[in-house]
Amino acid sequence: MTEKTDYRIELSAITKSFPGVLANDNVSFAIKPGEIHALLGENGAGKSTLVKMIYGIMQPDEGEIRWEGEAIKVANPKAARKLGVGMVFQHFSLFEAMTVLENIALGMDAKISQNLLEEKIREVMDVYGLKLDPHRIVSTLSVGERQRIEIVRALLLNPRLLIMDEPTSVLTPQEVAQLFETLRKLSATGCSILYISHKLHEIKELCDQATILRGGKVVGECDPKQETSKSMAEMMIGGDLKQIEKDVKTEFGDPRFVVDNLSQVGEGDFGVALSNISFSVRAGEIFGIAGVAGNGQNELLMALSGEVPTSNADTIKLDGKSVADQNILQRRKHGLCAVPEERNGHAAVVDFSLSDNAILTARERMNLASGGLIKHSEARSYTDNVISTFGVKTTGSASPAGSLSGGNLQKFVVGREIMQNPDVLLISQPTWGVDAGAAAAIHQAIVDLAENGSAIIVISQDLDELLAICDEMAVINEGKLSKTLKVGEASVDEIGLLMGGIHGDPNANQDSVENAHAH
Amino acid sequence: MNDTIIISIIMTVIGASTPILLAALGELIVEKSGVLNLGIEGMMLIGAVVGFAVTLTTGFHLLGIVVAMLASTLSAMLFAYLTLTLTANQVATGLALTIFGIGISSLMGEPYVGKTIEIFSSWFPASLAEHPQLRVIFGYSPLVYLSLILTISVSYFLKKTRAGLILRAVGESDLSAHSIGYSVIGVRYAAVAFGGAMAGLAGCYFSLVLTPLWSEELTAGRGWIALALVVFAAWKPSRLLFGAYLFGAIMTLELHAKAAGFSFIAPELLAAMPYLATIVVLALISLRKSSGLAAPACLAKPFKPST
Structure with a gap:
């Protein structure tokens, strides 16, 4: 059944369910x-599931996909590529220990010699202004460069539909601008682009048309250029968007957490060395640390929390006490609580119940154990308290941490630390993979804790988040911390340049420096 | 020391090294695909007993070798089914395979204990193979030459071919390979099958070339040495060859020491040398920080695709 159509691809009534969830419900x-x-x-609205079906990684239970008017079945990614569908994944499908060239070769279906492939790669890079060295090992590249590999890989197949899954979540503002330029060039050649994101200002800037999903259903279509970010956000969450209540503060208390010239060698092959990190956070202040992933954030968090103590005790001071040589338990006793980035396996033990997870970090400060014995009833009531205060959706304190959705587990681990009323709270990627409602709740809790006189350090890749809740911030790049900037005075361009640092390819930075000067 | 002694030392070292080289080549491919099969010892024993039994009954060495490789591959497929399809723990399943191999080979080998067959010896004319000097080049079993050809082939396969690239990709990041559209499980099945066949070949070398007879636990822990060798070689075929001959030299130390009349070191200690060397090598490697890059990132991690 072939009929003339104006569309490249049409989805009609696509339905896909997983045990217990309807991921896509009648999507067209x-x-x-x-x-x-x-x-x-x-998150969880069903965007990723939907594109996985277009790319052939999953099969729809019901419904039809039409490609240029013709009903098709996309059996696997190979079939999708043959049709002309290219995909750039949110979590890159790259092989760390291999070269750029090998990575691209793996994405090609046709047999092609290395030399010819390299020639073609250089051709595509010239046309779209993408810069990459085909012989570099992927693990040595910045995140922006890694994304360029994925894009080149997709472009080499001359796609007629390119799917981009959350492409900007790990890029600096300058890299985002560069990406948009590439995408516009591509769309001018007639290639359709399906752009998945929850960043509304980007969609307003780039996209011609938008489909909004909520709970697996299409809840609206709009022209993003005609809408405001707020109206689209409300369609997305299906209710009013709660604004964070935060007073602009100029007065802070005494410094509570002071880091002075902290340096540390990197662990293993992929570890980043920290060098001469200094900053201080006062009572009531929220201090943000921005940066592109893999620039020493994890190492910094572990050094600050006490997971990896340093021999020179004076490099970290907590309310005047030198604590840098203490371990995480000792620091917790002194009032420092931490929430690491990875929920599963780092912040929480997936197979443990919520109350056991609460005991793991709160036993000292909340007195949940004495004489080597666990006080189960106290632990349960503390856990219930966290669950009700933070609105964690769960069947109870006995349910395993792994049974919670990402956003709920994040609310729980953040709540578990905040309810201990720490003097200093260290928190990494507080809203990573968390939906807007839960994110707002977590942000509000952080702001409220600061109101009560705690000092808070937030490490995040999400610049919007840091600009919304922090008082001061700095940027980490290759293990070095930039000068401290006052939020409200620093421009996004300035922060972006600090994030780029000397990482990435020199030409791109040259461009962005010029762009920044032009502004 | 005269020529004859040197030549005979070289020949015993190469003889002792060949089975661990063969088994380690197989395991290298298995591990490059992201699977850790600790069952080499068991698969070698199955190969050894089957190869011996078939050769004894039919009189054809080649038939014995082929059937032995099939039998070991079959046992490897059992491992693959449990670990890849049913995603059982690879370490536990591999150990179970070794114990299974020891048991079943003893059972199957019962009737053959004490019997002998003709050695699977050099195919070159006796004038070359038994020449006092030239035998250092021509005097080996065909399996020795095969092991060298296989080393080069495996190296070429991994470095130069598309299939080798895909194999490495699957071991490096199973999720990425899956999302690009490669069959992770399929590639791993094939790799495990190859590992099984190679272990079978290595087992045959014991029962058809080295001893030519069957006794219980004939391989005497050489499978474990092959396993250590893969780590020692940092998953590189060329270093595997070097490492195998180094271990072969250590293994034959006891023999040569006895022949040379050394008595100040207990022979038991010398016999323990290869195993001690294995432990030392593994300890040294884990001390070295940069070794992390060499190991396939998905080694021994079960893979479950979302559907």
């Missing part, structure tokens, strides 16, 4: 040639 939309179409929605 269509994309024209050359159109940049946004797929908007919160």
Whole structure:
């Protein structure tokens, strides 16, 4: 059944369910040639599932996909590529220990000699202004460069539909601008682009059309250029967007957490060395640390929390006490609580119940154990308290941490630390993979804790988040911390340049420096 | 020391090294695909007993070798089914495979204990193979030459071929390989099958070339040395060859010491040398920080694709 159509791809009534969840419910939309179409929605709205079906990684239970008017079945990614569908994944599908060239070769279906492939790669890079060295090992590249590999890989197949899954979540503002330029060039050649994101200002800037998903259903279609970010956000979450209540403060208390010239060698092959890190956080202040992933954030968190103590005790001072040589337990006794980035296995033991997880970090400060014995009833009531205060959706304190959704578990681990009323709270990626509602709740809790006189350090890759809740911030790049900037005075361009640092390819930075000067 | 002694030392070292080289080549491919099969010892024993039994009954060495490789591959497929399809723990399953191999080979080998067959010896004319000097080049079993050809082939396969690239990709990041559209489980099955066949070949070398007879636990822990060798070689075939001959030299130390009349070191200690060397090598390697890059990132991690 072939009929004339104006659309490159049409989805009609696509339904996909997993045990216990309806991931996509009767989803329909269509994309024209050359159109940049946004797929908007919160985490868990079903965006990723939907594109995985277009790319052939999963199969729809019901519904039809039509490619240029013809009903098709996409059996696997190979079939999708043959049709002309390219995909750039949110979590890159790259092989760390291999070269750029080998990585691209793996994404090609046709047999092609290395030399010819390299020639083609250079051709594509010239056309779209992408810069990469084909012989570098991927593990030595910045995140922006890694994304370029994925894009080149997709472009080499001359795609007629390119799917981009949350492409900007790990890029600096300058890298985002560069990416958008590439995408516009591509759409001008007639390639359709399906752009998945929850960053509304980007969608307003880039996209021609948007489909909004909520709970697996299409809840609206709009022209993003005609909408405000707020109206789209409300369609996305299906309710009013709660604004964070935060007073602009100029007065802070005494410094509570002072880091002075902290240096540490990197662990293993991929570890980043920290060098001469200094900053201080006062009572009531929220201090943000921005940076592109893999620039020493994890190492910094572990050095600050006490997971990796340093021999020179004076490099970290907590309310005037030198604590840098103490371990995480000792620091916790002195009032420092920490929430690491990874929820599963780092912040929480997946197979343990919530109350056991609470005991793991709160036993000292909340007196949940004495004489080597666990006080189970106290632990349960503390856990219940965290669950009710932070609105964690769970069946109770006995349910295993792994049974909670990402956002709920994040609310729980953040709540578990905040309810201990720490003097200093250290928190990494507080809202990573968390939906807007839960994110707002977590942000509010952090702001409220600061109101009560605690000093807070937030490490995040999400610049919008830091700008929204922090008083002061600095940027970490290759293990070095920039000068401290006052939020409200620093421009996004300035922060972006600090994030780029000397990482990445020199030409790109040259461009962005010039751009920044032009502004 | 005269020529004859040197030549005979070289020949015993190469003889002792070949089975661990063969088994380690197989395991190298298995581990490059991201699977850790600790069952080499068991698969070698199955190969050894089957190869011996078939050769004894039919009189054809080649038939014995082929059937032995099939039998070991079959046992490897059992491992693959449990670990890849049912995602059982690879370490536990591998150990179970070794214990299974020891048991079943003893059972199957019962009737053959004490019997002998003709050695699977050099195919070159006796004038070359038994020449006092030239035998250092021509005097080996065909399996020795095969092991060298296989080393080069495996190296070429991994470095130069597309299939080798895909194999490495699967071991490096199973999720990425899956999302690009490669069959992770399929590639791993193939790798485990190859590992099984190579272990079978290595087992045959014991029962058809080295001893030519069957006794219980004939391979005497050489499978474990092959396993250590893969780590020692940092998953590189060329270093595997070097490492195998180094271990072979250590293994034959006892023999040569006895022949040379050394008596100030207890022979038991010399016999323990290869195992001690294994422990020392593994300890030294884990001390070295940069070794992390060499190991396939998905080694021994079970893979479950989302559907």
